[in-house]
Amino acid sequence: MNAVTETVDLQAPPPIPLVFTDSAAAKVKDLLAEEGNPELKLRVFVQGGGCSGFQYGFTFDETVNEDDTVLDKEGVQLLVDPMSFQYLVGAEIDYKEDLEGAQFVIRNPNASTTCGCGSSFSV
Template structure:
């Protein structure tokens, strides 16, 4: 996994080169350049909190954003403390494919891996 310069991110989140490239490809496939990749933390799951990672055309009051190779990463001010220092990567192997989030703030997760605390 190759990551962008950690000290330059306003969000405190790292978006790996693979994740940025995949997000950019998805945006280009849709013909959209007005969307940000948003990470949010919502209550839910058996461990208490659940990540949401999606493309968003909204700008929320208090958003913190960083640019990674032409992809804007946005996090709302309520979610920011929960994901500070996290790394978002994209994995494409025979075993699994998709975005992954490695969060040093997560003290535990549920057995299915869908939520954290």
């Protein structure tokens, strides 16, 4: 009698990379056109603070650091430093306009709690 053996890999799947939506890229493209500096890129970062322990931040930056993660979408570059990236793996960076206003939104599956303002979280 022949036995059939099947090997199953029980390692966790690789983390889902950061998602930069079409609407976020389009808005950044508009903002960059207003600035008139084609060298600017959008940097998203995580820093200590806010009512939940960490908070998100956005800034324009001309410099791409050696250890930055760079996402290209529709001619726009999104930069994330390594410390921030570990908190943002699997997150989605979006731009929404609704009755409450217009804003960049980060949907982060790593956040165990979020603040009502949407810019603060804890893990």
